[in-house]
Amino acid sequence: MKSKGTVYLVGAGPGDAGLLTLRGAELLKRADVVIYDALANPELLRLAPATAEFISRGKNMAMPQAEITATIIAKAKAGKTVVRLKGGDPYIFGRGAEEADALAAEKIPFEIVPGVSSITAVPNYAGIPLTHREHCSSFTVFTGHSDSADAATALRYDQIAKIPGTKVVLMGTEQLADWTKALITNGMSPQTPIAIVHRGTTGRQKTIAGTLATIAALAANEKIVPPALTIIGDVVKLRGKLNWFENRPLFGQRIVVTRRSEQAGTFAQRLTELGADVLEVPTIKITMPTEKDAIVDCLLELNSYDWLVFTSANGVTAFFDIFFRRFQDLRDLGGARIAAVGPATTAKLRELHLQVDLMPEEYTGKKIAAAFKKYQHIDNVKMCLLRAEVATPDLPEALQELGAIVDDIAIYKTVPETEDATGAGERLLEAGADWVTFTSSSTVEHFHTRFDLPKLVKKFPQLKIASIGPETSKAIFALGLRPTLEAKTHTTEGLIAALLKAAKT
Ligand code: SAH
Numbered sequence: 001m002k003s004k005g006t007v008y009l010v011g012a013g014p015g016d017a018g019l020l021t022l023r024g025a026e027l028l029k030r031a032d033v034v035i036y037d038a039l040a041n042p043e044l045l046r047l048a049p050a051t052a053e054f055i056s057r058g059k060n061m062a063m064p065q066a067e068i069t070a071t072i073i074a075k076a077k078a079g080k081t082v083v084r085l086k087g088g089d090p091y092i093f094g095r096g097a098e099e100a101d102a103l104a105a106e107k108i109p110f111e112i113v114p115g116v117s118s119i120t121a122v123p124n125y126a127g128i129p130l131t132h133r134e135h136c137s138s139f140t141v142f143t144g145h146s147d148s149a150d151a152a153t154a155l156r157y158d159q160i161a162k163i164p165g166t167k168v169v170l171m172g173t174e175q176l177a178d179w180t181k182a183l184i185t186n187g188m189s190p191q192t193p194i195a196i197v198h199r200g201t202t203g204r205q206k207t208i209a210g211t212l213a214t215i216a217a218l219a220a221n222e223k224i225v226p227p228a229l230t231i232i233g234d235v236v237k238l239r240g241k242l243n244w245f246e247n248r249p250l251f252g253q254r255i256v257v258t259r260r261s262e263q264a265g266t267f268a269q270r271l272t273e274l275g276a277d278v279l280e281v282p283t284i285k286i287t288m289p290t291e292k293d294a295i296v297d298c299l300l301e302l303n304s305y306d307w308l309v310f311t312s313a314n315g316v317t318a319f320f321d322i323f324f325r326r327f328q329d330l331r332d333l334g335g336a337r338i339a340a341v342g343p344a345t346t347a348k349l350r351e352l353h354l355q356v357d358l359m360p361e362e363y364t365g366k367k368i369a370a371a372f373k374k375y376q377h378i379d380n381v382k383m384c385l386l387r388a389e390v391a392t393p394d395l396p397e398a399l400q401e402l403g404a405i406v407d408d409i410a411i412y413k414t415v416p417e418t419e420d421a422t423g424a425g426e427r428l429l430e431a432g433a434d435w436v437t438f439t440s441s442s443t444v445e446h447f448h449t450r451f452d453l454p455k456l457v458k459k460f461p462q463l464k465i466a467s468i469g470p471e472t473s474k475a476i477f478a479l480g481l482r483p484t485l486e487a488k489t490h491t492t493e494g495l496i497a498a499l500l501k502a503a504k505t
Contacts, residue, residue, distance in 0.1 A: 003079060004076050004077055004079065004107075004108050004109065005032070005075065005076045005077075005078070005079050005080040005081050005082055005108075006076070006081060006082070006108075006109045006110065006111065007072055007076050007082045007084060007103055007108055007109070007110040007111075008027045008031075008081075008082065008083050008084065008110070008111050008112075008113060009084045009086065009090040009096050009099060009100060009110065009111070009112045009113065010023075010024045010027055010028070010083050010084065010085050010086070010090065010113040010115070011024065011086060011087075011088060011089045011113055011114050011115015011116065011117070012024070012036070012039070012040035012041060012044055012085045012086060012087055012088070012115055013041070013087075013088065013115050013116040013121070013201075014087065014088050014115075014116055014117065014121040014122055014200060014201045015039075015041055015087075015118075015121075015199060015200060015201040015202040016041070016121070016125075016201040016202060017041045017043045017044055019115075019116040019121060019201065020044055020047075020115070021113060021114070021115065021116070023113050024085075024113050024115065025047055027081075027083050027113065028044065028047040028048045028083055028085075029047055029048065029049070030049075030081060031048045031049070031052050031081055031082070031083040032052055032053065032075075032080040032081045032082070033052060033053045033054075033055065033075045033080045033081070033082045033083070034048050034052055034053070034054050034055070034082075034083045034085055035055045035057070035068065035071060035072060035075075035082065035083070035084050035085065036054070036055070036056060036057065036084075036085040036086075037057045037061065037085070037086055037087055037094075038056075038057065038058070038059055038060070038061070038087075039086070039087025039088070039227060040085045040086060040087050041202070042421075042422035042423055042424075043280070044085065045421060045422060046421070046422070048083070053075075053080075054421070055071060065095060065098070068099070069098070069099055069102045072084055072099060072102075072103070073102065073103070073106055073108065076106075076108045077106075077108070084099065086115070087115075087118070087227075088115050088116070088117040088118045088119070088121075089114050089115040089116070089117040089119075090112055090113070090114070090115060091112065091114075092117050092119065092170075093170050093171065096112070100112060118170065118200060118201075118227075118229050119141055119168050119170070119229070121200065121201050122197050122200030122201060122229045123168065123195075123197070123200075123229070123231045123235075125197075125200050125201045125205060125245040125246075126195060126197045126200060126205070126207045126231070126239065126243070126245070126246070127238065127239040127240075127241075127242040127243030127244065127245070127246065128195060128231050128235055128236055128238060128239055128242070129235055129238060129242065130166050130168065130231070130235065131165075131166065131235070132235055132238065135166075135233070135234040135235050135238075136164065136165040136166050136233060136234065136235065137164075137165060138163070138164065138165035138166075139165050139166040139167065139168060139233075140160065140163050140165060140166070140167050140168070141167075141168045141169075141170065142155055142160060142167070142168075142170075143155070143169070143170050143171045143172070144169045144170070144171055144172025144173070144174075144175050144176065144179045144230070145170075145171035145172065145174065145175060146175075155179075157179065157182040157183055157185075157186050158186045160183065160186075161182075161183045161186035161187045161188045162186075162187065165233065166231065166232065166233035166234075166235050167231070167232040167233060168229065168230070168231055168232075169229065169230040169231075169232070170229055171226065171227075172196075172228070172229075172230045173196070173219070173224060173225060173226045173227075173228045174226070176196070176215065176216045176219055176230070177220075180194070180212050180213075180215060180216055181216075183212060183232075184212055184213065188212060189212070190211060190212050190213035191211050191212070191213070192211060192212040192232055193209065193210075193211060193232070193233065193234060193236035193237050194209070194210060194211060194212050194215045194230060194231065194232045194233075194236060195207055195208065195209040195210075195230070195231050195236045195239065196208050196215060196219050196224055196228050196229070196230045197228060197229050197230075197231070198224050198225070198227070198228040199227060199228075200229060201245075202277065203251075203253075203254065203272065203275065203276055203277020203278060204254075204277050205245065205246065205251075206222070206224070207239075208222050209236060209239060212232065215230075245275065246275075247275075248273075248274055248275025249274050249275060249500055249503050249504075250271060250274040250275045250276035250499065250500070250503055251275030251276070252275070252277075253275075253276050253277065253434040253435060253499075253503065254276070254277040254278075254279060254431075254432075254433040254434050254435070255271050255276045255277070255278055255433065255434065255435045255436075255437060255499070256278075256279045256281055256428060256433045256435065256436040256437060257271065257278055257279070257280050257281070257282075257437055258281055258282065258283045258436065258437060258438055258439070258443040258446075258447050259282060259439050259443060260282045260283075260284055260285055260286065260314075260417070266492070267439070267492040267495075267496075268280050270492075270496055271496065271499075274496070274500070279424045279427060279428055279433060280422065280424055281420075281424050281425050281428055281447070281451075282417045283416065283417055283443050283446035283447040283450060284414040284415065284416060284417055284442055284443060284446045285414070285415060285416075285417045286314055286317075286318060286413070286414060286415075287412070287413050287414075287415050288412070288413065289389045289410040289411065289412055289413045290389065290410075290413060291389075291410060294407075294409050294410065295322060295409060295410075295411065298384055298407060298409045299322070299323065299326055299327075302332065302333060302334045302336070302384075303334040303335070303336075304334075304382060305334065305336040305382050305383065305384045305407075306336055306337060306381045306382050306383065307336055307337050307338070307339055307372075307381065307382070307383040308333075308336045308337075308338050308339070308384050308386060309338075309339045309340075309341075309383055309384065309385045309386065310338070310339070310340045310341070310345050310348075310349065310386055311341045311342075311345065311368075311385070311386075311387050311391070311395070312341070312342075312344075312345055312387070312388070312440075313344045313345050313347070313348040314388070314412055314414075315345070315386045315387055315388070315411055315412065316340075316348040316349055316352075316386075317348065318386075318411045318412035319386045319411045320352060322411070330352070333354075336384070337357040337358070338354060338355070338356050338357055338358075339356065339357065339358040339359070339360065339368075339372070340356045340358075340359050341359070341360050341363060341368060342359070342363065342490070342491060343359075343491060344491065344492070346359050357375075358371060358372065358375050360372075362490075363469055363470075363471065363490045364394065364470065364471075365392070365394030365395035365396075365397065365398040365399075366394070366398050368395055368398070368399075369395070369398035369399050369401070369402055372399065372402070372404070373402055378399065378402050378403060378404045379402070379403035379404070380403060380404075380405060381403075381404050382404075382405045383399060383404050383405065383406050383407070384407045384409060385399075385406060385407065385408045385409060386409055386411040387408065387409070387410065387411065388410065388411075388412055388413065388414060388442070389410035389412070389413040389414075390413075390414070390442065391408075391410075392471065393408075396408045414442045414446070416446045416449055416450060417446070418450070425450070425451075428451070428456075429451070429456075432456075432459065432460030432462065432463055433460070433463055434462060434463070434464065435463070435464050435465070435466050435484075435499065436453075436456075436463060436464075436465055436466070437466045437468075437495060437499075438466065438467050438468065438472050438475075438476065438483075439468045439472065439492060439495070440468070440471070440472055441471050441472050441474065441475035442475075443472070444472060444475035444476055444479070445475055448479055453465075453476075453479055453481060454479055454480060454481060457481060464484035464485075464502075465481060465482070465483045465484050465485075466483060466484065466486075466487075466495060466498065466499060466502075467483035467485070467486045467487070468486075468487050468490050468491070468492070468494070468495050469486065469487060469490030470486070470490075472486075473486050484502070485498045485499070485501075485502055486498070
C-alpha cells in the first residue's frame, strides 16, 4: 500500500502575499496538491510547482466543507503532499480544527502552520493598533455571525458590552446593524469609535469609520460586503496619525501589469509597495524562435564578432540558455565586446559576471547606433544582435547605415500566455482597473489578442493606458487608442515615476 502523504494546514495570511510565513512558503514549494479558499491570496499559488494540482474551493465557499475534507483525505491517501491553504490563521474561525480532527481520525500525518491572522493584521493596515498604553490593556475578539440557537456557543452581548478594551469582530458585516444595536442596548456608548475594514492588507482595502450608532448606515451606504473586519474602541481614533498603508501614493489604484510573470516580479512588487492593487496578467511567455539554423551558425562563429548586442533581459536569458546547452565553458563566448540596452539588460549580464562595454541610454535604433559611433568607428565592425523574433528593423538598419556588418539573430520568440492561474484576468474583465501598463509592443499586441483593448476601454471608461516608451506607444496607436502617459525614461522605474506623477495631479 502506498504510504500516506502529509497534510499541511497552512495559514496564508490576511491577504498581502508578503505576510505568508517562511514555513508556509517552503511547504508550498514542494506541494503536490494545493487546496485553497477564496480568502487566500491566489498570487501565493505561484510559489508552488507549476505541475502541482490546484483545487479551488470556489467563490463563497462553493465546495461544501464535507467535500473539501474528503478531497484532502483522498489526496493524502494517494501519497500526495497536500497543502491546505487557508486565509489568515488556519485555526481561527476557519474550520481548520474540523479538518485536523478528520485527519487525526484517519491517522493521516499533519502539521498546522500558523498564519498572520486578519485579527491583528487588518487593524494594523488600517492605521489602528489594537492596544495602546493610553487607551486600553486588553482586546476581545468575537464573531458577528453567531448562531444563537446553540446555547453553548451563542454570544452574550450583555457580557461583551461590559468588557473594557478594544473589540475586534470577524464576519460581522451581514448582521452589523443587529449586533451594534445589541451592544448599545447592553450599555455601550453609542459614541464609541468604530471602523470597518473591507479586504484589509490588500490593494483593495477600504475602511469606513464612524460610531457604534452610525456605522451600520455608513457601511450600507458604502456597500461594504464580506470579507470585512470591525474594530471597536478608542484606538480607532489613532487612525488619523498612524494610517501608513492607506496613505501610500498609489493606494486605491488598480494597476494591471502585463509583463511575463518571471519579469513582472520587481515591477509588480514596487507598485504594490507604493499601495497599488496590482493585477498581474502576464500576456506573453518566451519560447524558442522558429528559425534555429541562424542560432547554430551564430554560436559557431561567436569568435568572429566584435560586438554582441543585447536589447532586453529576455534576450540575455534566452541566449545563455542556448549557449550553455552547447558549451560547458563561458570562455567559448569569445572576446567580443558586449553592449546592453538599458539597466535591466545590463543587470542580467552582470549576474553572469559579464561586464558591459557599452550601455546605450536611449532605446531607439538611431540613438543606439549613435552611442556606438561615439564609442568607436563602426565601419566594417561585425555585430551580432540577439533579439526577439519580431523586433523592428530600425536598429540593424541604423547600424548598417554607419557601415557595420550586422547579423540580426532571433534568439527567442514571444507567444501569448493563455492561462489565468490566479484569476487576475477574470477579475480584470469583471471589475476593470485604473491603469493598464505596457512595457513592450509585444505586451500590447498579446494583451489585445486576449482582452480586446479598445473594447475593454469602452467597457471601463476610467481605464487609462501607461506606456514605457515610443515603440510601445506605436503599438497602442495602431489599435486606434492613445496612451494616457508615456514614461520619460523607458524603464519600469521610469514608468513608475510617471504613474506617481499622474497620481499627484
Ligand atoms: N482564519 C481567518 C479568519 C477566517 S473567518 C483569519 O485568521 O484571519 C473570515 C473572516 O475573517 C471574514 O469574514 C473577515 O471578518 C475576516 N477577514 C479575513 N481576512 C480579511 C481581510 N483581508 N480583510 C478584512 N477581514 C478579513
